[in-house]
Amino acid sequence: MKPADASAQKSPVAFSSLGQRAQPPTIAKLMAMALETPNLLSLAAGFTDNATLPVDFVRVATEAMLGNPGDREFLQYGTNQGRPRLRQQLAERLAKIELGLDATELQRGLFITNGSQQALYLAMQVLADPGDIILVDRPSYFVFLEMLSGLGLRAVSMPVDAEGKIDAPALGTLLDGLASNGEAQRIKAVYFVSYFSNPSARSLDEAEKNAIAGMLSSRGLLIPVVEDAAYRELYYSEAPAARSVLSLPTWRDFPKLYTATLTKPFATGLKIGYGLCTDEAWLKKMLHVKGHHDFGSANFNQAILEHALTTGNYDGELARIRPAYERKMRALHEALVHEGLPAAGWTWAAPSGGLYLWLEAPATLETGLDSAFCRACLDAGVLYVPGELCFGDQPAKNFIRLSFGVLGERDLAEAGRRFVTVVKRFV
Amino acid sequence: MKPADASAQKSPVAFSSLGQRAQPPTIAKLMAMALETPNLLSLAAGFTDNATLPVDFVRVATEAMLGNPGDREFLQYGTNQGRPRLRQQLAERLAKIELGLDATELQRGLFITNGSQQALYLAMQVLADPGDIILVDRPSYFVFLEMLSGLGLRAVSMPVDAEGKIDAPALGTLLDGLASNGEAQRIKAVYFVSYFSNPSARSLDEAEKNAIAGMLSSRGLLIPVVEDAAYRELYYSEAPAARSVLSLPTWRDFPKLYTATLTKPFATGLKIGYGLCTDEAWLKKMLHVKGHHDFGSANFNQAILEHALTTGNYDGELARIRPAYERKMRALHEALVHEGLPAAGWTWAAPSGGLYLWLEAPATLETGLDSAFCRACLDAGVLYVPGELCFGDQPAKNFIRLSFGVLGERDLAEAGRRFVTVVKRFV
Numbered sequence: 001m002k003p004a005d006a007s008a009q010k011s012p013v014a015f016s017s018l019g020q021r022a023q024p025p026t027i028a029k030l031m032a033m034a035l036e037t038p039n040l041l042s043l044a045a046g047f048t049d050n051a052t053l054p055v056d057f058v059r060v061a062t063e064a065m066l067g068n069p070g071d072r073e074f075l076q077y078g079t080n081q082g083r084p085r086l087r088q089q090l091a092e093r094l095a096k097i098e099l100g101l102d103a104t105e106l107q108r109g110l111f112i113t114n115g116s117q118q119a120l121y122l123a124m125q126v127l128a129d130p131g132d133i134i135l136v137d138r139p140s141y142f143v144f145l146e147m148l149s150g151l152g153l154r155a156v157s158m159p160v161d162a163e164g165k166i167d168a169p170a171l172g173t174l175l176d177g178l179a180s181n182g183e184a185q186r187i188k189a190v191y192f193v194s195y196f197s198n199p200s201a202r203s204l205d206e207a208e209k210n211a212i213a214g215m216l217s218s219r220g221l222l223i224p225v226v227e228d229a230a231y232r233e234l235y236y237s238e239a240p241a242a243r244s245v246l247s248l249p250t251w252r253d254f255p256k257l258y259t260a261t262l263t264k265p266f267a268t269g270l271k272i273g274y275g276l277c278t279d280e281a282w283l284k285k286m287l288h289v290k291g292h293h294d295f296g297s298a299n300f301n302q303a304i305l306e307h308a309l310t311t312g313n314y315d316g317e318l319a320r321i322r323p324a325y326e327r328k329m330r331a332l333h334e335a336l337v338h339e340g341l342p343a344a345g346w347t348w349a350a351p352s353g354g355l356y357l358w359l360e361a362p363a364t365l366e367t368g369l370d371s372a373f374c375r376a377c378l379d380a381g382v383l384y385v386p387g388e389l390c391f392g393d394q395p396a397k398n399f400i401r402l403s404f405g406v407l408g409e410r411d412l413a414e415a416g417r418r419f420v421t422v423v424k425r426f427v
Numbered sequence: 428m429k430p431a432d433a434s435a436q437k438s439p440v441a442f443s444s445l446g447q448r449a450q451p452p453t454i455a456k457l458m459a460m461a462l463e464t465p466n467l468l469s470l471a472a473g474f475t476d477n478a479t480l481p482v483d484f485v486r487v488a489t490e491a492m493l494g495n496p497g498d499r500e501f502l503q504y505g506t507n508q509g510r511p512r513l514r515q516q517l518a519e520r521l522a523k524i525e526l527g528l529d530a531t532e533l534q535r536g537l538f539i540t541n542g543s544q545q546a547l548y549l550a551m552q553v554l555a556d557p558g559d560i561i562l563v564d565r566p567s568y569f570v571f572l573e574m575l576s577g578l579g580l581r582a583v584s585m586p587v588d589a590e591g592k593i594d595a596p597a598l599g600t601l602l603d604g605l606a607s608n609g610e611a612q613r614i615k616a617v618y619f620v621s622y623f624s625n626p627s628a629r630s631l632d633e634a635e636k637n638a639i640a641g642m643l644s645s646r647g648l649l650i651p652v653v654e655d656a657a658y659r660e661l662y663y664s665e666a667p668a669a670r671s672v673l674s675l676p677t678w679r680d681f682p683k684l685y686t687a688t689l690t691k692p693f694a695t696g697l698k699i700g701y702g703l704c705t706d707e708a709w710l711k712k713m714l715h716v717k718g719h720h721d722f723g724s725a726n727f728n729q730a731i732l733e734h735a736l737t738t739g740n741y742d743g744e745l746a747r748i749r750p751a752y753e754r755k756m757r758a759l760h761e762a763l764v765h766e767g768l769p770a771a772g773w774t775w776a777a778p779s780g781g782l783y784l785w786l787e788a789p790a791t792l793e794t795g796l797d798s799a800f801c802r803a804c805l806d807a808g809v810l811y812v813p814g815e816l817c818f819g820d821q822p823a824k825n826f827i828r829l830s831f832g833v834l835g836e837r838d839l840a841e842a843g844r845r846f847v848t849v850v851k852r853f854v
Contacts, residue, residue, distance in 0.1 A: 011708030012649055013682050014615065019553030022715035025507075027722075053502040058727075059493040066486040075480040075696040080452075114541055114721040121720050126446030147719040188441065224440055255440050269502040269726035281438030288449035292574040293548050293720065294541040295454075299696035300485075301725055 017130070021150055026142065026389055029369065034383055041415035042383045043332075043402040046198065046355060048268050051408065052324045054317045058267065061307045078299030080291050082112025082274070086306040090262075090274060093309070097239065098247040106246075109277045111287060112297050116230050116259040116273030118290070120144055120191075123226055123257050123275070126285040128153050128188040133178070137192035139200055139358070139390035139399065141228065144191065148392075155392025158190075158212065164202055168211035175219055189224045190216065195240050196231040196354030199390045199401035203353075206242045213250035224255040224282065230273075233318060234265040235353035236326035246276070255279035262305045265318060270301045325355065331409035332357060332402060335416025344423050355405040358387070361398040365426060368397060373426055382418040444557070444579070452573055453816055456796065461810055468842035469810045470759075470829040473625065473782060475695050478835065479751045481744045485694065488734045505726030507718050509539025509701070513733040517689075517701060520736070524666065525674040533673075536704045538714060539724050543657050543686040543700030545717070547571055547618075550653055550684050550702070553712040555580050555615040560605070564619035566626050566785070566817035566826065568655065571618065575819075582819025585617075585639065591629055595638035602646055616651045617643065622667050623658040623781030626817045626828035630780075633669045640677035651682040651709065657700075660745060661692040662780035663753035673703070682706035689732045692745060697728045752782065758836035759784060759829060762843025771850050782832040785814070788825040792853060795824060800853055809845040 015022075030044050065074050081087070084107075091107035113119040128134060130152030136145065138157035148155050156178070159170035178184055190212065194204045216223065227245045245251040246258050261273040277283040290296075308314035333350045336357075345362040367373050368386045377384065387399025402419075404412055442449075457471050492501050508514070511534075518533035540546040555561060557579030563572065565584035575582050583605070586597035605611055617639065621631045643650065654672045672678040673685050688700040704710040717723075735741035760777045763784075772789040794800050795813045804811065814826020829846075831839050 011682065011706050013554070013651055013706055013709045015709075015712060016552065016554055016556045016559075016615075018716065019712045022553060022712045024711070024715060025718045025722075027718070028507075047504050050499045050503055053499045055493045055499050055502060058502060059489060062486060062489040062493075066482045066489075072477045072480045072482050073696075075482060075485060075694040076477055077474050077695045080455075114724070117719075118721050125443065126449060127440070127443055129443045132443075143719075143722065150716065150719050188443075222439055255438070267502040267727070268504045269500075269730075271721070271723075271725040271727075279438055279440055282440045282442075284451070285442060285446045285449045288451060289445065289577065291452045291454075292544075292570075292577050294545050294698070295452075295570065296698075297541070298698035298725055298728055300694070300698075301728065303696075 017152070018150070021152055023150065025146055030383065030385065033378060037378055037381065037383070039381050040378070040383055041381055041407060041411055041418065043404070043407070043415055043419070044383045044385050045406055046403050047406045048264070048355070049324065049328065049405060052321045054267055057308065057313050057317055058304060061304050061313070065303060065307055074300050074303040076299060078296050078302060080296045081287055082110070082297065083299065083302045083306055086112065086302050086309070089306060089309040094246070094276065098243055101247055106276060109283055111275050111277070111283070111290070112302055113273045113275060113290070114294070114297050115263070115271045116228065116261040116275070117143065118293070119257070119259045119273055119275030120226065120228065121147060122286040122289055122293075123189070123224070124148065124151055124153065125289055126282070127224060131186065132188045133183060133186045135187060135190040136392040137197065138392065139387065140191070140392055141193050141198050142385070142389040144228070145390070145392055157392045157394065164200060166204070166208040166211050168215055171212065171215045175215060175221065179219065184219070184221065187221060187223055189226055191226045191228065193228040193230065194242070194244065195229050196234060196351060198231065198354070199356050199385065199387065200358040201349070201351035201354045201356045203240050203242060206248060209242065209245060209248055210250040213248070213254065217250070217253065222254050224257065224279070225251060226257045226259065229258060229260045230264055231354045232260060234322065234325065234355070236322055236329070238352070240353065246278070255282055257282070265321060266308070266314065270304060272297060272301050272305050325404070328404040328407070328409055328412055329357070332404045332412040332416050335413040336420060339417055339420035341420050341423060344420070344427050346423065355403050357402040357404070359400045359402065361400065363398055366397045367400050373422065376422045376425065377419065380418045380422050382415050382422070384419070445577070448577055448579055450577065453569065457810065457812065460805060464805055464808065464810070466808050467805070467810055468808055468834060468838055468845065470831070470834070470842055470846070471810045471812045472833055473830050474833045475691070475782070476751060476755065476832060479748045481694055484735065484740050484744055485731060488731050488740070492730060492734055501727050501730040503726060505723050505729060507723045508714055509537070509724065510726065510729045510733055513539065513729050513736070516733060516736040521673070521703065525670060528674055533703060536710055538702055538704070538710070538717070539729055540700045540702060540717070541721070541724050542690070542698045543655065543688040543702070544570065545720070546684070546686040546700055546702030546713075547653065547655065548574060549713040549716055549720075550616070550651070551575065551578055551580065552716055553709070554651055558613065559615045560610060560613045562614060562617040563819040564624070565819065566814065567618070567819055568620050568625050569812070569816040571655070572817070572819055584819040584821065591627060593631070593635040593638050595642055598639065598642045602642060602648065606646065611646070611648065614648060614650055616653055618653045618655065620655040620657065621669070621671065622656050623661060623778060625658065625781070626783050626812065626814065627785040628776070628778035628781045628783045630667050630669060633675060636669065636672060636675055637677040640675070640681065644677070644680065649681050651684065651706070652678060653684045653686065656685060656687045657691055658781045659687060661749065661752065661782070663749055663756070665779070667780065673705070682709055684709070692748060693735070693741065697731060699724060699728050699732050752831070755831040755834070755836055755839055756784070759831045759839040759843050762840040763847060766844050766847035768847050768850060771847070771854050773850065782830050784829040784831070786827045786829065788827065790825055793824045794827050800849065803849045803852065804846065807845045807849050809842050809849070811846070
């Protein structure tokens with residue numbers, strides 16, 4: 001083997017068009033920056049809290065599952081689509097919050113994936129060719145945006161108003177502009193993170209979802225919709241009221257994919273997500289490609305989650321975990337307020353779920369990875385995700401995503417203090 | 428949601444070129460045939476043996492890992508490339524059998540995947556565009572061949588002699604033919620299953636591997652090589668002697684990917700495989716795409732395997748599991764001999780590792796899924812994998828793969844009896 005640098009320059013390998021596009025993810029650069037900075041408090045990673053991971057539950061569940069020597073199938077291969085009982089549990093769970101849907105039909109469209117990320121990847125792989133357009137929320141999930149870029153797809157942001165809400169008339173104008181450029185046929189899907197979004201922590205209300213559906217359907221664009229509900233279960237005290245595209249009548253005639261994860265709010269190391277697809281042909285295509293990716297997600301992990309759902313322990317653990325994240329959110333939020341961030345002209349809303357604060361700096365402040373502000377934060381021992389990474393196009397330069405997922409309350413308060421100290425030097 | 432058949436015809440979704448190519452895997456058809464046949468004994472599935480799954484080990488390992496409340500990171504996200512300690516263990520393990528390699532360098536090239544299947548998929552995604560050629564062994568792993576077909580790639584088989592060994596002069600002629608057709612540049616990789624192959628149960632000896640390297644390098648074709656070593660650890664009494672491409676001098680100047688699995692011989696439900704890539708640029712491209720697939724395989728499962736390797740339990744469990752598969756192989760092999768299959772003109776070799784018998788029927792017998800022979804076997808309550816699925820091109824019609832992975836010894840003997848009963852009716 002050759003040393004890394006030499007071979008990176010001289011590789012004799014001829015890459016495919018996908019290989020040529022594959023670029024290092026931003027997260028790798030953030031991690032490298034973190035590693036190079038001693039005593040850093042990172043508000044960048046979207047990881048979860050080690051202190052509240054359900055260690056005891058997993059130990060007891062594993063014991064219960066494996067304690068019966070006659071039943072070893074948990075360690076055997078499962079199926080490509082996923083464990084039927086787990087899919088049934090998930091379908092029944094959804095049918096309870098999306099009234100009017102039939103659990104048996106939901107189960108038919110449900111498939112288990114390696115985190116919800118794989119469901120998103122499969123959806124894009126089978127829907128869109130290089131040069132095609134995906135409509136996205138603004139801001140949007142930056143790992144999804146980088147994946148689009150890797151696949152050669154173009155993200156086009158749906159316009160929002162000053163409050164961050166979907167701006168329906170502007171969306172209509174955007175769609176008409178694409179149509180008059182002859183690009184309507186290139187729009188292959190619409191994607192949004194609808195509950196406690198990564199990064200904005202906002203939820204879309206039903207009126208916003210209806211507005212998107214209305215603008216599309218009135219133009220005959222009954223394109224596939226992908227609703228990313230990764231954070232729906234991570235509310236603090238009250239489940240979000242808005243229905244998903246699965247049961248909103250305005251979306252009835254669209255092919256729909258609803259993606260979510262069982263492990264983001266629970267135990268990220270188990271990595272089990274799912275997709276629920278209402279279009280049989282689209283579902284089949286994704287399953288065929290999943291058969292080639294890995295022909296099924298780890299059966300053991302699915303069985304642990306199935307056990308958690310059937311015993312009720314999943315809800316028990318979430319009831320324990322949710323208030324812990326609310327306390328962590330408060331610790332960071334209150335430190336920022338207390339240290340004087342609002343007086344420096346920064347604005348944000350304390351969220352009612354999720355893992356993020358989404359800060360808007362004064363319009364003239366640039367917060368990108370190469371900015372003086374970012375370097376000053378690193379020097380002060382605090383790291384964040386630059387907001388500019390979270391825009392499909394026309395990136396705003398003055399936003400920041402802070403995650404309170406990883407650090408404890410005391411560290412969050414200290415990180416907030418460090419952050420505001422830097423902010424005051426840039427006023 | 429619409430009923431499956433109607434929507435499959437009327438889906439409003441416009442699929443990408445990959446989506447258009449995505450086809451139902453053959454395994455789905457085999458599973459459907461199995462489900463429709465009561466009392467079937469299936470020799471088709473490549474599953475493993477429930478009776479020898481390491482249930483006790485996984486229970487004890489989980490208890491040990493999770494029993495320390497201060498150490499919960501097993502349930503947290505891991506990294507995209509995989510746990511460093513696990514990668515180190517695997518690198519040291521390989522360095523012990525491939526003498527002359529440096530474990531630290533091996534670790535750098537090593538990445539953890541969702542079974543070895545994902546490593547194969549990533550390799551093909553970043554190397555080859557639709558229409559490109561992949562050289563494959565003959566016969567070859569049918570899931571890999573179907574994946575190539577899904578990606579729009581052309582499998583071209585390397586010729587073998589009457590004993591099934593690589594036929595070097597014929598390979599040279601094949602390569603020259605491709606060159607004279609102007610297709611040399613389309614050959615993007617060479618792939619083979621080199622230890623107790625699925626389906627043939629053969630291992631390639633070093634002379635065969637050297638012959639492939641020689642035929643390629645003498646024509647200036649220093650193309651990426653993918654050696655699939657999924658069954659290398661599943662020998663019955665003696666580790667196979669042949670070195671891999673990683674240390675064979677003839678392959679020194681080729682970019683190399685060695686793929687293997689920790690869980691196929693151990694606990695398939697944990698689904699942890701790995702790739703080891705000697706070319707830094709190729710490795711990076713695969714990792715970038717893996718970042719988009721799932722940004723890392725389940726950390727918990729990696730930790731279980733890491734625990735198994737560091738404690739020595741992995742080898743302890745394999746020592747228990749290997750003779751169980753040899754007994755199962757013998758049960759099926761001896762039933763076939765005893766019932767008179769050789770006298771009916773069928774030939775095969777009892778393997779010294781792996782999960783398969785590869786039977787050659789008289790040349791005039793067709794064994795495909797739609798053949799009279801296959802239907803008669805189903806009627807008699809026994810199912811197999813038709814050999815014709817296992818050829819990249821010019822499929823031979825008279826081969827059969829029998830798996831002894833799943834059934835117990837008594838069922839294997841009965842399945843063998845049923846099979847030979849049908850054979851005798853087709854003599």
